[in-house]
Amino acid sequence: MYNIYFAKTEQLESFAKELKKLARVFAPLAKDAQSPKQTDYLYQRLCEDTALAFNPYRTVEPLKSFFTYKYEKVADYFNSAKNLTDITEKTVIFGVKSCDIAGHKIQDFVFLEGVEVDSLYRARRENTIIISGDCTDFKEVCHCLAWEIMPFPSAGFDLNLSPLNDGFIVEVGSKKGQELVNQHKDYFTPVKDTQIAGRNAKRQSILDRLKRHLLFQNLVSKDQVQNLIREGFSLDTWKEFMLNCVECGGCNFICDTCHCFLLADSSQKQQQNGKLRLWDSCQYKNYARVAGGANPQKTRAARLRFRFTKKFDFFVDNLGAPACCGCGRCIEVCPGKIDIREVLKDLANKLKKQQ
Amino acid sequence: MNKNIYKPIEAVVEDIITESQTIKTFTLRPKENFSFRTGQFIELTLPGIGEAPFTPSSDPNVKDKIDVTIMNAGSVTSLLHNIPKNSSLGIRGPYGKGYPLEKFHGKDVLIVGGGVGLAPLRSLVLSLFGQIDKYKKLVLRYGARTGGDLIYKDAIPEWSRKPKVDLVTTVDVGDPSWKGHVGLVTTILEDLPVNLGNAVGIVCGPPIMMKFVTMKLLDVGFKPKDIYLSMEKNMSCGLGKCGHCRLGSYYTCKDGPVFTYEEVKDLHDIWD
Numbered sequence: 001m002y003n004i005y006f007a008k009t010e011q012l013e014s015f016a017k018e019l020k021k022l023a024r025v026f027a028p029l030a031k032d033a034q035s036p037k038q039t040d041y042l043y044q045r046l047c048e049d050t051a052l053a054f055n056p057y058r059t060v061e062p063l064k065s066f067f068t069y070k071y072e073k074v075a076d077y078f079n080s081a082k083n084l085t086d087i088t089e090k091t092v093i094f095g096v097k098s099c100d101i102a103g104h105k106i107q108d109f110v111f112l113e114g115v116e117v118d119s120l121y122r123a124r125r126e127n128t129i130i131i132s133g134d135c136t137d138f139k140e141v142c143h144c145l146a147w148e149i150m151p152f153p154s155a156g157f158d159l160n161l162s163p164l165n166d167g168f169i170v171e172v173g174s175k176k177g178q179e180l181v182n183q184h185k186d187y188f189t190p191v192k193d194t195q196i197a198g199r200n201a202k203r204q205s206i207l208d209r210l211k212r213h214l215l216f217q218n219l220v221s222k223d224q225v226q227n228l229i230r231e232g233f234s235l236d237t238w239k240e241f242m243l244n245c246v247e248c249g250g251c252n253f254i255c256d257t258c259h260c261f262l263l264a265d266s267s268q269k270q271q272q273n274g275k276l277r278l279w280d281s282c283q284y285k286n287y288a289r290v291a292g293g294a295n296p297q298k299t300r301a302a303r304l305r306f307r308f309t310k311k312f313d314f315f316v317d318n319l320g321a322p323a324c325c326g327c328g329r330c331i332e333v334c335p336g337k338i339d340i341r342e343v344l345k346d347l348a349n350k351l352k353k354q355q
Numbered sequence: 356m357n358k359n360i361y362k363p364i365e366a367v368v369e370d371i372i373t374e375s376q377t378i379k380t381f382t383l384r385p386k387e388n389f390s391f392r393t394g395q396f397i398e399l400t401l402p403g404i405g406e407a408p409f410t411p412s413s414d415p416n417v418k419d420k421i422d423v424t425i426m427n428a429g430s431v432t433s434l435l436h437n438i439p440k441n442s443s444l445g446i447r448g449p450y451g452k453g454y455p456l457e458k459f460h461g462k463d464v465l466i467v468g469g470g471v472g473l474a475p476l477r478s479l480v481l482s483l484f485g486q487i488d489k490y491k492k493l494v495l496r497y498g499a500r501t502g503g504d505l506i507y508k509d510a511i512p513e514w515s516r517k518p519k520v521d522l523v524t525t526v527d528v529g530d531p532s533w534k535g536h537v538g539l540v541t542t543i544l545e546d547l548p549v550n551l552g553n554a555v556g557i558v559c560g561p562p563i564m565m566k567f568v569t570m571k572l573l574d575v576g577f578k579p580k581d582i583y584l585s586m587e588k589n590m591s592c593g594l595g596k597c598g599h600c601r602l603g604s605y606y607t608c609k610d611g612p613v614f615t616y617e618e619v620k621d622l623h624d625i626w627d
């Protein structure tokens with residue numbers, strides 16, 4: 001068990017200022033500061049005088065964007081002795097939410113486990129401090145609870161902040177987090193029982209509100225979903241929903257759990273000569289095309305289904321849990337208004353009718 | 356410790372053999388230690404251009420050189436076909452599981468190849484020759500579109516003279532110079548000289564050929580668990596990370612590329 005502290009709002013501000021001396025510090029910034037409960041939050045690198053804001057719900061960008069980039073060089077060719085993993089910078093990220101942490105387990109599974117470790121990813125992971133926070137509100141699209149993810153994290157962070165009226169409860173979740181607190185003792189005081197009670201009350205309140213929000217949506221549950229996807233393989237759902245897909249790839253790029261990439265080679269004329277890694281989308285036409293021209297995912301319907309079988313069948317088989325954290329980012333981003341909740345519900349409804 | 360899994364090692368093109376109008380074999384000499392098991396694949400980089408997966412066609416017991424037989428079929432392969440000797444290429448790998456040779460011990464081994472699908476099988480055949488006393492019999496069946504599309508023209512007669520080997524080739528379309536069998540590869544799979552209770556069938560070729568050969572083998576009495584297929588999927592990383600090669604709940608690159616028919620038969624779209 002790790003320790004738990006209290007920090008007044010000003011103390012946390014000063015702590016963040018100290019952190020800026022040690023590392024790059026990113027924190028969410030409200031797009032529209034006038035309406036903090038309706039606006040979107042975007043990550044911003046804190047400079048000298050930007051104040052720390054507390055986001056009531058998740059940011060626009062997924063957490064993965066700190067660990068793999070949309071487009072980056074991952075290796076030099078053989079003529080270079082340079083090792084790209086040596087140049088990661090110390091980073092602190094505020095404003096991470098429970099869904100992000102859950103989604104990030106998928107990224108960790110992909111890049112840190114399996115046949116080989118991605119040492120670039122690992123270096124970034126080791127050099128990053130994750131400071132998460134409880135959700136105090138939610139977006140319409142949020143549905144973490146459907147996947148049995150709470151709107152406040154219980155593990156997977158270095159420090160977690162639970163806002164109270166005059167400050168924050170700071171829960172330590174790792175050795176790295178504890179070291180950071182030890183180095184900045186002045187900003188933290190022992191937590192009082194009344195403060196813990198305050199946190200519990202706030203947590204219960206968000207939980208109740210979110211439950212109410214999701215209740216009438218009648219969402220598919222975690223233990224149903226794999227069967228649903230398998231049995232729904234030949235349903236018309238895929239054809240019907242794909243009609244609006246413009247193959248932009250947004251749903252994949254914005255997703256906390258999507259991890260597909262393409263390795264490419266940069267032209268010899270460019271200085272950036274070497275292996276590039278680009279985020280890729282399974283909704284793109286040539287995603288699965290082989291050199292001879294065959295393409296097992298030729299139609300948009302097949303590709304939409306491919307995205308779902310990856311999340312709800314492949315990952316249940318390989319990791320024991322679906323690869324969706326209910327953040328709802330893909331719902332917000334989709335120009336075709338394709339809603340992951342609706343697709344799953346449609347499968348369930350159609351199967352029910354068949355019986 | 357901090358090994359970069361995306362970084363290729365350098366290999367020099369030592370020799371280039373033209374096998375047919377569309378197929379060439381490149382002999383590569385890696386500049387660092389490199390070894391593979393038969394059936395595993397490598398990613399070959401043409402620096403500044405791109406990368407593509409190939410299963411080496413040489414004997415894995417030869418450690419200093421690797422042969423890669425390449426069909427001119429896409430953008431990277433057409434450029435590879437034009438590189439001169441002594442060019443530097445990059446290789447990553449080897450990836451995947453390869454053929455489980457121990458499982459073939461004491462058995463009749465049937466090997467069916469189509470077109471450039473004979474490339475990985477050549478590596479397999481050469482490693483089987485290296486320990487031939489471990490196998491009862493090698494039955495080779497190879498089909499190409501025309502006589503001109505047959506690859507390893509010099510090696511094939513030599514293989515057929517080896518003890519324990521029974522080899523038949525066929526072409527889909529005959530011509531006056533072709534003296535052998537004419538017909539699809541499935542037509543030379545009748546009355547196979549194998550003991551079905553103690554045989555394995557290994558198939559590599561274009562998906563449509565693998566489909567019909569598999570059906571045929573099931574038909575003549577092979578069990579799904581004794582049919583080994585090389586699945587072709589779009590591979591990029593080779594490491595089970597990029598997602599491209601997914602086949603149901605497998606990644607072809609790390610769980611394959613060789614699967615038994617038993618493992619894949621219930622998955623959707625395996626031949627597409």
Ligand code: SF4
Pocket residue numbers: 103251254255256257258323324325326327328329330331340
């Ligand atoms: S699939 Fe959609 S809701 Fe689920 S984790 Fe990805 S972006 Fe979030």
Ligand code: SF4
Pocket residue numbers: 244245246247248249250251252283330333334335336337338
């Ligand atoms: S965001 Fe919507 S339109 Fe874009 S690829 Fe995904 S499903 Fe298709």
Ligand code: FES
Pocket residue numbers: 589590591592593594595596597598599600601606607608609
């Ligand atoms: S080739 Fe990248 S996961 Fe298989």
